Amino acid sequence: MSTAPCRFCGAPLRVSFCDLGMSPLSNAFLKPEQLDRAEKFYPLHARVCERCLLVQLEQFEPPERIFSDDYAYFSSYSDLWLKHASDYVDQMIERFGFGSRHLAVEIASNDGYLLQYFAKRGVPVLGIEPAANCARAAEEKGVPTLVKFFGAGTAGELAAKGRKADLLLGNNVLAHVPDLNDFVRGMQLLLAPGGVITVEFPHLLTLIEQNQFDTIYHEHFSYFSFAVAEQLFARHGITLFDVEELSTHGGSLRIYGRHAADASRPVGSRVAALKEKERRAGLDRIEAYRAFEERVKRCKRHLLEFLVEAKEAGKQIVGYGAPAKGNTLLNYCGVRSDFIRFTVDRSPHKQGCFLPGTHIPVLHPDRIREARPDFLLILPWNLKEEIVEQTAYIRDWGGKFVVPIPDVTVFA
Numbered sequence: 129m130s131t132a133p134c135r136f137c138g139a140p141l142r143v144s145f146c147d148l149g150m151s152p153l154s155n156a157f158l159k160p161e162q163l164d165r166a167e168k169f170y171p172l173h174a175r176v177c178e179r180c181l182l183v184q185l186e187q188f189e190p191p192e193r194i195f196s197d198d199y200a201y202f203s204s205y206s207d208l209w210l211k212h213a214s215d216y217v218d219q220m221i222e223r224f225g226f227g228s229r230h231l232a233v234e235i236a237s238n239d240g241y242l243l244q245y246f247a248k249r250g251v252p253v254l255g256i257e258p259a260a261n262c263a264r265a266a267e268e269k270g271v272p273t274l275v276k277f278f279g280a281g282t283a284g285e286l287a288a289k290g291r292k293a294d295l296l297l298g299n300n301v302l303a304h305v306p307d308l309n310d311f312v313r314g315m316q317l318l319l320a321p322g323g324v325i326t327v328e329f330p331h332l333l334t335l336i337e338q339n340q341f342d343t344i345y346h347e348h349f350s351y352f353s354f355a356v357a358e359q360l361f362a363r364h365g366i367t368l369f370d371v372e373e374l375s376t377h378g379g380s381l382r383i384y385g386r387h388a389a390d391a392s393r394p395v396g397s398r399v400a401a402l403k404e405k406e407r408r409a410g411l412d413r414i415e416a417y418r419a420f421e422e423r424v425k426r427c428k429r430h431l432l433e434f435l436v437e438a439k440e441a442g443k444q445i446v447g448y449g450a451p452a453k454g455n456t457l458l459n460y461c462g463v464r465s466d467f468i469r470f471t472v473d474r475s476p477h478k479q480g481c482f483l484p485g486t487h488i489p490v491l492h493p494d495r496i497r498e499a500r501p502d503f504l505l506i507l508p509w510n511l512k513e514e515i516v517e518q519t520a521y522i523r524d525w526g527g528k529f530v531v532p533i534p535d536v537t538v539f540a
């Protein structure tokens with residue numbers, strides 16, 4: 129049993145969802161001089177609350193330490209993600225008519241990858257981002273950014289100054305929030321009357337159905353079904369009036385919220401349809417959660433079988449990407465440079481570093497051409513199409529692609 133209570137409802141956490149053993153923080157990349165030092169490992173054990181069915185991890189480090197100044201994630205390094213952001217901005221302007229008299233506020237605005245498109249279309253913007261280096265990059269794009277963690281405190285200060293959001297968005301931030309209730313209360317405080325909230329997060333239903341256990345990592349405290357998200361927002365006076373299923377991050381939801389009293393936006397039919405889909409998959413009962421772990425163990429065995437067989441046959445395997453999910457996968461499976469010679473990443477912040485725990489070197493993508501690997505293991509499988517396109521040249525020497533999730537798949 130976990131020592132911490134459920135972060136949403138406070139009940140004791142007694143049911144295991146997925147125990148991935150001990151793992152370092154996934155963004156704790158190592159410099160060469162750190163390789164011979166001790167490394168901190170933490171339990172990576174997701175549990176499900178029997179009362180509210182929120183899947184969650186215990187938090188071992190304060191967010192200040194996890195999302196510090198050298199936080200290595202810069203959104204703008206993925207073309208696909210930029211396209212997603214730009215499409216989103218077009219859709220919101222078209223659907224809700226945002227313009228120069230409105231304010232779009234993004235929580236965890238990163239390097240301004242998204243708000244830059246609102247600014248270009250003349251909609252005033254404000255980013256809220258705790259990582260100072262990301263915020264600096266945003267300011268350079270013309271996106272004013274408040275360097276702060278978001279919660280009821282920050283929201284109250286802005287609202288008191290008359291700064292309320294007509295559009296308040298948070299993409300892939302809800303999972304990273306230690307105090308969920310404070311965060312959503314803050315969203316309610318900052319939302320202007322008649323305003324719209326949109327929040328995107330990976331969908332727990334897809335995580336379970338597609339066996340995406342590697343999206344469980346320490347920075348990711350909570351894993352939501354639509355039904356649980358609806359309860360959470362309702363508790364703080366926000367009604368979810370629409371939802372879309374997206375393909376980002378292997379399967380995400382975009383939920384639309386408004387003040388509970390705002391009758392101008394009726395609850396659309398997609399809400400009931402999605403809740404029904406989750407019920408059919410058993411997400412309203414604890415048994416569906418208990419059954420997950422066995423499938424995760426099977427996936428590990430299959431990946432190891434592939435790697436052992438390839439190495440025994442004298443093949444060379446190289447990784448692509450250094451995402452958090454790669455670290456979960458490699459640490460859980462015990463795969464180090466004995467199997468994967470190196471991995472590559474487009475982010476210059478990661479190049480020259482080593483993956484935490486497994487110490488696999490992270491190099492520039494050009495090194496794939498030099499090494500001519502037999503297999504390229506794609507770690508950010510959610511960006512598979514983009515990566516295959518960029519590295520199609522490995523076919524010139526008979527190289528093949530490998531994707532580990534939902535089960536090991538090799539293709540040319």
Ligand SMILES: [Zn+2]
Pocket residue numbers: 134135136137138139177178179180181182
């Ligand atoms: Zn709970």
